[in-house]
Amino acid sequence: MPQARCNFCGRTHAEVRHLVAAENGVTHICSDCVARISDVLERARPKSPALARLPTPREIKTTLDQYVIEQEEAKKTLAVAVFNHYRRLQNPDAGLQKSNILLVGPSGTGKTLLAQTLAKSLQVPFAIADATTLTEAGYVGDDVENIVLRLLQTADYEVEAAQRGIIYLDELDKIARKSEGVSITRDVSGEGVQQALLKIIEGTICYVPPQGGRKHPHQELIPVNTENILFICGGAFEGLDAIVRSRVDVSKVGFNAAEAQSQGVAEVVPDDLMKFGLIPELIGRLAIIVQLQELSLDALMRVLTKPKGALVKQYKELFALEGVELKFTEAALYEIARRAQGRGTGARGLRSIMEKTLLELMYEVPGSDVVRLVIDEGQLDHPHTVLMQAERRKTA
Known part of the structure; x- marks a missing residue:
């Protein structure tokens, strides 16, 4: 009986x-050939997107400019x-x-959109989490590990890719501790969560349950x-401006401080x-503080029409699918922007106003003979x- 041989090296x-x-009992492979093939496949595997060509800061900002209006210093x-x-x-x-x-x-100043656009431009996995859903281990709510799970899921469970991704943690201001003193009672959605976040933000081995939820011993x-992993945290921090103003005392600091304060910067x-109410250790891990300014009326009007994916462009495309041309007058756009500014929700308020304005039209137009709509103030x-007043399809 012939001796069995490796079909690759003999x-x-x-x-x-x-x-x-x-x-089949006929084909064989030796351990050395398995190792060689594994090495070849590893070298042939595409590199993680984060290690491909890295765009320059100027190129990254140019991409941000296409989606986010104003906020020049923040984008840079x-x-x-x-x-x-x-x-x-x-x-x-x-x-x-x-x-x-x-x-x-x-x-509504573009915090989430900036983070999303950064990840998209770099082609790295990206996940969004809400800090208000997090609690300390042992309490009802999400463990901080679930933030990492979301990133792992967007990376199709490719751990190496996820480890070079971006996580945007929104509403960080909502987990500020309730007082400046060290808490002696349980603060399950405040200081305790900050402590838990600190570990994953500064870098640790995080053990993630594949299906999410709480961990248990046999999982x-x-x-x-x-x-x-790059962590970008965001929040409105309502009331922080008063803290800043109390520090930058105009009457004591002089002209430069007064000028800066008058410009809101x-x-x-x-x-x-x-x-x-953020703990010092967490602040230390968030080394780069980026301030975004409230959008002006002019900026809100440009948000409606100028960026890629602008709201007006989206709704025009939606109506175009029904064979209908949708047009807004300048006065209508101004009024939409004015209403959004009055709500104090920035660009976020634009969509709800647009949706309410167009709801009846989106209900009536499909299947009708309408071909053109013009909306005035x-x-x-x-x-x-x-x-x-709609322009309708002419019948023979």
């Missing part, structure tokens, strides 16, 4: 450590911070420390190293965040008048 069982037979700071983060990953021997980011600004867990410093609350 060596016999006596010449190798292990010889594995296929199910973010572009440099993200570039440096991924340059650090490309050069692990340089000994550079990770610098996570804190976005501070009113609702299989996926280890994820968070050391190279007084810089937020770590002490301000500590007084607000006075018709925002009277959609039936838009339908009455």
Whole structure:
């Protein structure tokens, strides 16, 4: 009977450590060839997107400009911070420390959109989490590990890709501790959560339950190293401006401080965040503080029409699918922006106003003979008048 040989290298069982037979009992492969094939496949595997060509800070900002109106200083700071983060990953021997980011600004100023666009431009896994859903281990709510699980899911459970991703943690201000003193009672959604977040933000091996939820002793867990995950935290931090103003005392500091304060650009410093209720250790891990300014009326009008994915463009495309041309007058756009500004929710308020304005039209138009709609300022609350004046398909 002929001796079994490896079908790749031809060596016999006596010449190798292990010889594995296929199910047919005829084909064999030795352990050395398995190792070689594994090495070839590993080298042939595409590199993680984060280690592909890294766009320059200028290129990153150009991408942000296409989606986010105004916030020039914030976009520039973010572009440099993200570039440096991924340059650090490309050069692990340089000994550079990770610098996570804190976005501070009113609702609707583009915090989430900035983080989403950064991840999209770099083609890295991205996940959004809400800090208000988190609680300390042992209490009802999400464990902080579930934040990492969301990132792992967007990376299709490819751990290496997830470990170079971006996590945006919204509403960080909502987990500020209730007082400046150290809490002696349980604060399950405040200081305790900050302590739990601190570990994953600064870098640790996080054991993630594949299906989410609470961990239990007999559950299989996926280890994820968070050391190279970029954490971008955001929040409105209502009341922080008063803390900043009390520090930048115009009457004592002089002209430069007064000028800065009058322009609404007084810089937020770590002490301000500590007084607000963030713990010093967490503030220390959020080394880069980016401030976003409330959007002006002009900026809100541009948000409606200028960026990629602008609301007006989206609704025009939606009506175009029904064979209908949708047009807004300048006066109508101005009024929509004015109403959004009055709500104090920035760009976020634009969509709800647009949705309410167009609801009746989106209900009536499909299947009708309407081919063109023009919406003027006075018709925002009277959609039936838009339908009455609509251009309709001519019949023979």
